[in-house]
Amino acid sequence: MNQVRVIAAFTLRESLRRRVFLVVALLTLAFLGLYALGTWQLFQELDKNELDAAGVELGIVAAATLLGLAMFATLFLGTVLAVFLTLGAVRGDAERGLLQPLLVRPVTRRTLLLGRYAAAATVCAAYVIAVFLATAVITWITGDWWPDRIVVPALGLALAVALIAALSLAGSVFLSANANGIAVFMVFGAGLVAGLLGQIGEGLGSDTLQNVANVSSWLLPFEGLYQAALAGLTADTVGFTKLAINLGPFGRAHAVGVDLWLWALVYLGLVGVWALRGFARRDL
Amino acid sequence: MPPALSVSGLEKTYGSVRALTGVDIEVGEGELVGLLGPNGAGKSTLVKIACGLVTPTAGAAAVCGAPAGSVEAHRELGYLAELFRFPDWCTGEELLVLHQKLAESEGGAAERAELLELVGLADAGGRRIGTMSKGMQQRLGLAQALIGGPRMLLLDEPTSALDPAGRRTVRALLEELRGRGVSVLLNSHLLSEVELVCDRVAIIARGALVAAGTPAELSHAGGVEVETASGARVFAEARREDAPRIVRELVAAGEEVYGVRVLTSTLEDAYLEAVGDGGGR
Secondary structure, eight states, X not given: OHHHHHHHHHHHHHHHHTTHHHHHHHHHHHHHHHHHHHHHHHHHHSOTTOBOTTOOBHHHHHHHHHHHHHHHHHHHHHHHHHHHHXXXXXXXXXXXXXXHHHHSSSOOHHHHHHHHXXXXXXXXXXXXXXXXXXXXXXXHHHHOOOOSOSHHHHHHHHHHHHHHHHHHHHHHHHSOHHHHHHHHHHHHHHHHHHHHHHHHHHHHTOHHHHHHHHHHHHHSHHHHHHHHHHHHHTTTOOHHXXXXXXXXXXXXXXXXXXXXXXXXXXXXXXXXXHHHHHHHHOOO | OOOSEEEEEEEEEEXXXXXXEEEEEEEOTTOEEEEEOOTTSSHHHHHHHHHTXXXXXXXXXXXXXXXXXXXXXHHTEEEEOTTOOOOTTSBHHHHHHHXXXXXXXXXXXXXXXXXXXXXXXXXXXXXXXXXXXXXXXXXXXXXXXXXXXXXXXXEESTTTTOOHHHHHHXXXXXXXXXXXXXXXXXEOSOHHHHHHHOSEEEEEETTEEEEEEOHHHHSOEEEEEEEETTEEEEETTOOGGGHHHHHHHHHHTTOOEEEEEEEEOXXXXXXXXXXXXXXXX
């Protein structure tokens, strides 16, 4: 376990020295600043307590939609971070000759992979939780609205990026850095499209599209977790207000059961086993 | 006590290419063995198998009795790769600290200072690796390989980026290590270097061991040439000590002898003879 910590600490130190975290922090502050400006501007123009003719609380619709948008951006930023921290961890580093000296130490390949994963997953999970909470606080301050659930969405996002980091690290065992980065972003995009198809399917009453979304949630559980996080924002909202939210781009998210959360953990383990087996067989 | 490195029946196939076709090599305690061979002969593959970086198709390798690639083997091993690279963002000192932690070395700052001094980088430990010349990085690589006091050192072309002075430093270092009882397998293209420092030499060509012995054995006497009135006569199997007898016999047979020359081959001759034309893939 000590060796895992050594590898993880070295990985994080590299990101610090290469100013990865500085760039991420500055750009995230810029994103949060723009988000704050946008929400403040919107709620200046909107009466938060206004009800339209059908009884829709416009302030809640606006706040939930904006936070849904922020959550999408947060997941995307977390994914970018996860991919760039891991995309060349094995084959990329081996091709550059960086990996071999580390492996000719009393360090198993499993230890090295776990160290790299621990560093990436911890940073990415902490990052998405922090950004999500920050956007929730901004929405609360500017729009006077707090999501119905806060812990479940935060955990959903954290587990989603931890899964993406695992997929990217596993991909780095088999693919070159460029190919791996492209592959993970395409898988990420496919998951999001499947989720959108599900929302459209629900709106149109199409079982086929909903089935596509459900199957995708199981094949790519990060998508299901994102849907769970999105659904958690307005879990207790009902009536025409909920209907109005569902008509928006971040509405109609389907809440997932405990089984998908458990499957996500099993999936993480399976990806880990796949990566470890591939790494154990790889000639360096 | 098991040998520092033992390789038996080692085979490695990459697709349709047979990189090693059954190699046996042993490096004894405190022995310095040179590994020679043309490009693509299988030298680096052999070293990588001994390090556990490459899995053999058949055969086995062991370091100090432990299977190659095992944690126990790695505890006894130091390695400098041919195509090595270290993180350019950290300093030499930080790199050594990392390897001390991974090797669970308790040498601390004293070990780092001693190794940096040994490779001639005493004043450059705090310098960022990205700003070091290739030669300096290679010296740092040697210091890295010596972290934790390994019993077996695998050096793959350790002087390829060094100038003549740097090479001399490495030669002195290898002799110092031999004095400390460290075993070394030195993979090099520089025959003169190998001839100067190695106790034994193994020559690999086309994935097979084609010659092995001490540099003196390989640079064997190539016969005796006697210049007589009827022309030069070569006694190919004769050695230096046979020369007086040959002369006596020729004179007794009525030949007029004008000169005698003992023929010797250099390690380079032995190498070229062993690997043939090319010898790589």
